[in-house]
Amino acid sequence: MDNKIVVVPLDFPDAASALAMAARLDPRLCRVKVGKELFVAAGPAVVEQLHQRGFEVFLDLKFHDIPNTVAGACKSAARLGVWMMNVHASGGEAMLRAAREAVASVTKPPLLIGVTILTSLDDESIARVGFSGSVRENVERLARLTKECGLDGVVCSAQEAPWVRAAAGTSFTLVTPGIRLATDAKGDQVRTVTPAEAVKLGADYLVIGRPITRATDPVAVLEGIRRELGLSQEAA
Incomplete structure (x- = not known):
């Protein structure tokens, strides 16, 4: 299991807020995600600022x-x-x-993943x-x-990981949002699981946002998740 399996989304309206959250995290224990809200507000500069702080970045612009x-x-x-980026699989074969x-044309290509449903x-x-x-049928078709x-x-729900494995094989990277702690509300996510459940179902990377970023002590929550997953609490 990758020591930095947890990806923390910096879903903030400005660079200052995002960087303040990043400052509370250890880049040796997690990766971060930059999505549309932050990228539109702050532009490519925020990615460079995160890199300077040692973070690997998942650029989630779909x-x-x-x-x-x-x-x-x-x-x-x-x-x-960036470490990883994504496109919508429903854009079709020519687009993919x-x-x-x-x-593939850049010197160090990032992981490129498709968004299913x-x-x-x-x-x-x-x-x-x-x-x-x-x-399920659409996720399987788009994964293939x-x-x-x-x-x-x-990108898929962890609940769908077994189907995707069956459709696309064991070497396929599965990135799973919709991760919630057992005590959390689902929010606007319909298909959610806990971190341990997600790994058991076959997820490779867990995108865990609100349980960490809205916590009073984000570091403590991240450490708790890592303990649940059996990861070392010492930075690699």
Whole structure:
């Protein structure tokens, strides 16, 4: 198990708030995620500031557009030196292959993963936007497509990890949001599990936001999660 299996999303409206949270975390014990809210507010500079503090960054911008546009965006993002980035698998085969080629063109390519079905959606929700079949069927189909196009893995609910493993194999990287502690409310996530459950189901990386970032003592919560997962409390 990767010692930095936990990825903490810095979902803040400005760089100062995000960097203040990052200052409370140890980059040897976790990675961080920069999403749309922070990236739009602070731009690429916040990624560089996090790198300077020793953090590996998951750039979570979920690109979804025509192939040429996504390829250009992916190349620019990869040049930032991020550890991981993502695109929507529902963008289709041509878009996924273009993204893969663009990322592969940089000196040190990041992991490139596809987003299957957002963890805020259930069977009824995807039917209302025109998807046929269940969440499970769509996750499996998109995971297979993502692997066929040469991407490194997918974002999915940990509940779906066994299905994805069956569809795409054991070497596929699974990044799982929707992680909540046993005492937490689900918030806007529909398909949630605890950290230990997620690992047991086959998750490789756990995106754990609110339980850590909204805690009075984020460090203590992170340490508790690491104990639950049997990880060393000493920085590697």
